[in-house]
Amino acid sequence: MTPQAQGDGFFDETVGVRDDELLAEMFDPEVVDPAVDFLARLAGDGHALEFGVGTGRIALPLAQRGVPVQGIELSRAMVARLRAKPDAEQITVTIGDFATTKVDGSFTLAYLVYNTIQNLTTQEEQVACFENVAAHLEPGGRFVIEVGIPDVKGERLRIFDFGDRHIGVDEYDFANQGLISHHYTRAGDGTFRYGSGPFRYVWPSELDLMARIAGLTPSERYGGWKGEPFTSESTKLVAVWQK
16 A cells, blocks of 8 residues: 655554554455456466555565566555565565656556555546556556445444454545545554544546546456456455556
């Protein structure tokens, strides 16, 4: 995940620890392997670029499959945690805002996972991201986004995690299609530390329009990494567009 703010912003070392430890279930092979299988299929014999590479949850196992992976990441704290992991030398990371940062080379696959597109907090930034992706893709290359479907049922506050070590509450701003994610994380001394970050939720139809603006066409759409059908009951979208 990548903050679009000065320095690490919301995604500092504290959030890096939370992602790697408190969200350990996201690193479970049952969660990671289907995503890596999906992305490796699309990458083929080419190269992949992850926008918001974070601590390498997807990039590292994808590289271990033999796919050359580069990443863009604004949070130096996240990259430091990535660099401490085995096989991290396989991942080339460029520090910068993934809406505008350019890297050398062209790619058969670019991808954003785990709601990272929402870290761009304006529509203009999200459109710029699609255009940046298109500039990096080879002809015929594909762009993949994994994003949750907003659970906006008229409730301004929604608890999305409630455990002994972490409490998470999303605060929706319906008028501006935004939300603030509030996190209360238990420290070693038993006290809770507070952190928050801004996001912009985005609808599937809006993503398709952004892709069209960037010269990308819809290719595949699923309700999960295992190819589940995308329906009105789906809680997430895995979408593919092609250059």
